[in-house]
Amino acid sequence: MLDNKRFLITGISDAGSLAMHAAKAILARGGRVVCAGLGVTPHHGDISDKAKSYLTANEQAFREAVKQELGEDTPICILDATQEDSMVDLAATLGARGLKLDGFLHSIAMDRTIRNKQVKPLLEVTQEEFCDTLGVSAFSLVRITHHLLHSGVLQRGASICSLSYIAAEKVTFHPYRNMSVAKAALERITIELADELGRSHGIRVNALRFSPYLGSKAGTATLEPKDVDRAEEMSPLGNALPEDLALEIAHLMQPGLRITGEIRHIDGGYHITG
Numbered sequence: 186m187l188d189n190k191r192f193l194i195t196g197i198s199d200a201g202s203l204a205m206h207a208a209k210a211i212l213a214r215g216g217r218v219v220c221a222g223l224g225v226t227p228h229h230g231d232i233s234d235k236a237k238s239y240l241t242a243n244e245q246a247f248r249e250a251v252k253q254e255l256g257e258d259t260p261i262c263i264l265d266a267t268q269e270d271s272m273v274d275l276a277a278t279l280g281a282r283g284l285k286l287d288g289f290l291h292s293i294a295m296d297r298t299i300r301n302k303q304v305k306p307l308l309e310v311t312q313e314e315f316c317d318t319l320g321v322s323a324f325s326l327v328r329i330t331h332h333l334l335h336s337g338v339l340q341r342g343a344s345i346c347s348l349s350y351i352a353a354e355k356v357t358f359h360p361y362r363n364m365s366v367a368k369a370a371l372e373r374i375t376i377e378l379a380d381e382l383g384r385s386h387g388i389r390v391n392a393l394r395f396s397p398y399l400g401s402k403a404g405t406a407t408l409e410p411k412d413v414d415r416a417e418e419m420s421p422l423g424n425a426l427p428e429d430l431a432l433e434i435a436h437l438m439q440p441g442l443r444i445t446g447e448i449r450h451i452d453g454g455y456h457i458t459g
């Protein structure tokens with residue numbers, strides 16, 4: 186059903202990344218992918234040794250995971266969503282390689298106010314921390330779309346999906362504070378873009394709220410096993426699996442669907458409880 190279609194997958198850090206599951210589901214349905222992972226870009230300039238070693242380690246893990254899980258021939262790009270120039274480069278590189286896109290997955294989130302599973306109270310969050318989280322985790326959806334569209338890489342009728350969490354709307358039993366605000370912004374951006382891009386280019390934009398999941402770097406940085414167990418008990422069907430999410434992403438990537446502006450729940454029914 187995705188034959189001859191190509192999708193950009195962001196947010197792969199390793200084999201456990203939710204984006205990796207989505208990429209596999211797309212490949213299994215005949216689609217092709219190009220993956221953009223966080224790493225060192227020419228725009229980083231003078232960064233600290235600590236920042237450089239973090240980015241280098243992330244890039245190596247990304248390259249290795251894509252090779253192992255998706256195959257050696259999978260095209261990759263390096264993207265740092267804090268840098269406008271890196272997003273410009275991404276679009277230009279895809280264009281130069283002739284990789285037109287039928288959609289993309291935004292699976293990017295970062296929040297420095299969550300450290301060792303401790304969440305900073307919103308009242309203590311600085312303007313810089315707030316803007317950094319919002320920029321990377323929400324507004325990057327606008328800027329990546331902007332550059333892909335204006336470079337002619339993102340095609341008419343394409344499908345865009347992003348990943349969210351119920352905390353965008355409700356205070357959960359493990360509140361995320363700063364990240365919750367960013368997820369709320371991501372969902373509102375989804376709805377505004379769905380209206381703009383649906384009318385202008387027939388492009389669909391949807392967000393998917395997923396269950397708490399410990400199998401990724403973001404999950405292990407923010408969740409305790411007891412949080413996942415509690416969501417499992419609260420959800421009528423138990424927590425959704427990454428495969429459930431990947432299936433829904435592949436479904437929404439199908440050409441020609443008239444589904445847009447949706448905030449979907451892939452969470453075993455967690456959202457109807459509590």
Ligand SMILES: NC(=O)c1ccc[n+]([C@@H]2O[C@H](COP(=O)([O-])OP(=O)(O)OC[C@H]3O[C@@H](n4cnc5c(N)ncnc54)[C@H](O)[C@@H]3O)[C@@H](O)[C@H]2O)c1
Pocket residue numbers: 195196197198199201202203204222223243264265266267291292293294295321348349350394395396397398399401402403404408
């Ligand atoms: N794990 C969960 O419990 C859960 C639940 C619901 C939604 N989500 C969302 O799913 C998405 C993917 O998370 P995941 O659980 O797969 O974890 P993950 O750590 O595998 O993915 C997060 C990705 O964001 C990328 N990223 C961070 N800063 C970046 C930047 N400046 N530029 C480019 N990329 C950057 C990281 O490199 C990483 O690949 C996130 O939006 C997350 O909020 C996760």
